[in-house]
Amino acid sequence: MPISESSDLVMIDRRVTLKWLMGAMAAGQLAACGDGAKGVTWAEMEAIKAKGYGTDPDFNNTVAPWPLTMTQAELVAASSLADIILPAEGDYPAPSKLGVPAFINEWVSAPYPDQHKDRVLIINGLAWLDQESRARSGAIFASADTAAQKALLDEIAYKDRVKPGLEKPAEFFSRFRSITLGAYYTTPEGWTEIGYVGNQPGTGDYPGPTPEAAAHIKAVIEGMGLKYTAP
Amino acid sequence: MTPDEPHDAVVVGSGAGGAMAAWVLTRAGASVLMLEAGRDYSPDESPMLNMAMDAPLRGVGTPDKRFGYYDATVDGGWDMPGEPYTMAEGSEFMWWRSRMLGGRTNHWARNSFRMGPYDFKPRTRDGLGVDWPVTYDDMAPWYDKTEKLVGVYGSNDGLENHPNSGPGVLQTPPKFRVWETFLKAGGDAINIPVVAARRAILTKQIDERSPCYWASACGRGCSIGAAFQTTTSLIPWAKTTGKLTIATGAMVYEVILDATGKATGVRYIDKATGSHKEAKGRVVVVAASTGETARILLNSKPNGRSEGLANSSGQVGRNLMDTVGSNISAYFPQLEGRPRYNEDGAMGLHAYIPFWDYKRIQSGEVDTPRGYHVEIGGSFGDPGMGVGSGLDGYGSSLRADVKRRYGSRIGFTQRGEMIPNANSYCSIDTETKDKFGIPVLKFNFAWSDNELKQVKHFQTSMKELIDKLGGTLVSEPDEPAKAISKGGEIIHEVGTCRMGSDARDSVTNQFGKTWDVDNLYLTDGSVFASKAHKNPTITIMALAMRSADNIATRLRTGEL
Structure with missing residues (x-):
């Protein structure tokens, strides 16, 4: 499925998106030429x-x-x-x-x-x-x-x-x-x-998880019998 | 100076290798003409905080912009109108070009893992591929200098074949986010390391470049200079010496030799006028990218010699390698509904999984000879067009599902070493020319069993980690032959003009100097003797710095 360039997974590596796109395209092709004996089919x-917008679009427009x-x-x-x-x-x-x-x-x-x-x-x-x-x-x-x-x-x-x-x-x-x-x-x-709550520039070090978020994941991890390491 | 005047050095390319060479040389007092095939570019153009919502199609990738509307690549891609390449029957290869000042450094992920001692002597270790003409110890100081100059965050964990940097070299890495801490807990339990990533992103101000402000996808280009690219660093620094001349829109196709066999410059097409021009220099440095550098050499036919230039070894174009890639992703119910906070951070890896299984490779318990690392992605990011994937039904329960599952999915991306093989190379397709009339490259490419076994190892290990953390796979991974990336898809292609210690089986010496032409140097990924799993850019820059230092010395002593 196409996903936005700013979507979470894509932040590590947008090639993942392309992989998915190709998968989605392949799936689409399969469906389009499936037997569909009595089913609804579309031309x-x-x-x-x-x-298109070209390779060098104007970001001000x-x-x-x-x-x-x-x-x-x-x-x-x-x-x-x-x-x-x-x-x-x-x-x-x-x-x-x-x-x-x-x-x-x-x-x-x-x-x-x-x-x-x-x-x-x-x-x-x-x-x-x-x-x-x-x-x-x-x-x-x-x-x-x-x-x-x-x-x-x-x-x-x-x-x-x-x-x-x-x-x-x-x-x-x-x-x-x-x-x-x-x-x-x-x-x-x-x-x-x-x-x-992102897309907000900040100054100083990256603050990391809030105390509430950190306490939550600590409880989750310890609840699974695993060892928590504070970030 | 103007491009028409002779310079001390002509540098072809403005990416990681070309810009590093130009900076070192201008700093040493040499005049440099840099030729770039694409247009002039400055990250001041970067749409830093623009929302996906304001872009056509919410910014998703299209054939015009493969990595999304806001991606920094203003001209290039795997398919460029009028600039084709061909593939041998049965081969698939994707050749990425980035035609713009700064090249691919404008949009790379900034992942910067230095190679280790095993990586420089792979043949000594397992009998496959070839050794580099340098050792890790030779390269360590150059990595330190490069990392310090570039600004790389990371930590020194003392892991096998993942060397520490020198004291004071690395910048402090950003804190792990919740999902990274979660993965670390799982990894710790089954001895899979999850450690701080290394990325060319500033967390402290150095020179005029600001530290990361914890927003804006790095691939858009970084106007504040935090994410390293040559257009905010090496190129402007080289300009301040007053010694750098840049010609953009200059499509180089040939190196010129004189009667004595010395390089005197290059020929290029000035894209603005279509005219053919010559650039002259005492030394020629080609850093046009792994594919393009091989193409220029193969298309240069001194005295009509059909094998091309600097190719007495027959190795130009051979040994083409790319990184092994595959993906797995999973949902983790334990991450559902967790407290929200800003997880943009450095917009990429804070943590990653370095390769950990060297001991079992040596004992023979593991059947893949070379390693990989895992890049991980999760986070409360901009939900994006993929937010509905895996969801079902409609109505208020769907609304609740979207919120519940947000931030509970983690992607695992394999980045592994490929061993050079005889079936993977590029050559000139004599039948096909591009829109400039330049003969194009034809690619042959094949993975071997070594890479497929590595994919299997990745799949098995990640499933174990996912299982330990109670996750469910989004889908069962394909078998390795289907799951593995296409050649070139990871855009880490290297090796077409490999360096070595013997002129008979390599193209350059350890300084990127071609064995056949004393004043012709290569400083891009083409000189790699092996393709370690570590992303190549930081090594390209360290090698380019070392090579350019060698050129500067030879220019000063009058040897060149």
């Missing part, structure tokens, strides 16, 4: 020809240069789906309030191979969601009632409980969820919720 789409391609209907479905995946809770807004649907539009419209694979899944997946919803309840996904929406998602959202034949929609859901979570938790609101 390949034409690759986007727009220009970081707008993605490619045209956005999602239709209004697709954005409505994407917004609704993202908000069910991560419903607003307490101080934490729904994804649609943090620009996640617009980010998904930027993502699937990008002229790069990984994003193209996601585009095939997501554009087809959103259409499938509306079509399936209409067939079941007469309304597009965004307009269906909550119970109907959940009944539909329950068939594709849990990796061990995918309804036979819906492997492709489940693959769509998994990627959509992953992109939604990534987009959400890279915002200041997402950072606050998850507890990321």
Whole structure:
């Protein structure tokens, strides 16, 4: 799965990311040419020809240069789906309030191979969601009632409980969820919720764990019968 | 001076090897012309604190920027339009180029592990590969000087084949973070060492460079100078001598010899105008990178000799090596829900696992002849686009899962030694030229059983460590042949012009001086006789400093 250049694992070695990307790509290819005898299958789409940001982008103007391609209907479905995946809770807004649907539009419209694979899944997946919803309840996904929406998602959202034949929609859901979570938790609101308190320059020595964090890990380590060494 | 005037030395390349040579030579009073194929660059351009959120696609890697939108590499990568390379059938190799002032030093991980006594005499130890023409004792003072100059944090742990630095050389390493302390507890229980890493990052101010301020991914380039790169250190220092001339956009393709067999300079394409130019010097130093240096020599055909320049041994392009890489990652339930604090730290390794199993290699209990180290990554970092990986379902339980699992995953990355083999080399592909009309490199590459066994050792050992700490693998690792990195993928390629003590089976002597041309020196990774598991940059710089010192002496005495 593509992960951000600043994500945790990548800090040691961003080649790990590429390894994962290659794995994800290989998995995608397998799924696309699997037998899928009676299951839902989707046609390949034409690759986007727009220009990328190039090898030497201007960091003072970081707008993605490619045209956005999602239709209004697709954005409505994407917004609704993202908000069910991560419903607003307490101080934490729904994804649609943090620009996640617009980010998904930027993502699937990008002229790069990984994003193209996601585009095939997501554009087809959103259409499938509306079509399936209409067939079941007469309304597009965004307009269906909550119970109907959940009944539909329950068939594709849990990796061990995918309804036979819906492997492709489940693959769509998994990627959509992953992109939604990534987009959400890279915002200041997402950072606050998850507890990321970095990207703050400091002076002097690196302070290390807080007393609370150190006491916690000491208890964990000693609880496992292992020896704790203070940092 | 201008690039058109003759200089004392022409240095090809501005990365670790080229910039070190240029600094030593200018400091000794020599005039130096540095030729760099890429554009001028200063880390003042670095997007130090920019958020992923403000970058296209949240900053993930794309074919335009492989290591992410904010990565310092402004022109380069494994695939460059108009600058291809080819591979022999059945071979896969990834050749990274970094076309910019400072080269790869602008974005490297800054991991700086010096080689040890076993590493310089591998053949003596196990009969494989070749020995270096220098011993660890020869190199120790040069490592000390280099580490002190560069600024390396770390600790002296007195471990086998992981030598201590001299007194007062290392800077204080940053404290372990919670997950590193956790790993150490597991490692201590099963005798796998977890010790302070060594990285070229300042924790105390030296000269005009500030210490690390505990934020900003080092790969973006470091405008405060804490993370070492030649564009904030060696190159500006060399400039202050008034002796350095830099020509960027200068794509060197050939070394020029006179009738007596001495090098008189190099030919290059000025990318801005497309014109072919000559740069003249009393000594020529090539540090264009392991692949590019071999390419320049092989494309230089003095008197029409087809084997290329400085190649009477036939070893130019041979002995191509890269680091052995593979990965395992695991979730640790014991790390779930732990108290939050700022774990950015030095944005990379505070701790690592050095190789520990030398005794069992010697006794024959372990069947892989050479070692590796393990780079570890966890932390409460910017959650990034991978935050949802491994999660299931939707709704408020998913929200809770994201928070619970944040910071509980640790990645283990193997970095191991490759032994040179006859199937791994580069040569000139006479059929293919790049956009400049320069014949390109063709790669042959194959791992041997030695490397695959090493991957197995890594997998077994890390599973034992993960198990000891109650972790669960994210996924079962592939078998070694599938789990191992592709050649070149780790971007540690070395060895194509190896140094040695005999002109018959090596390209240069112990000072990087080519046996065939008395005033032609190589000071990059191409001269490595072996590829220890230790990341090569600090050794490239120590060797380059030693070689340049030799050149400076010979320039002063009029020998050159």
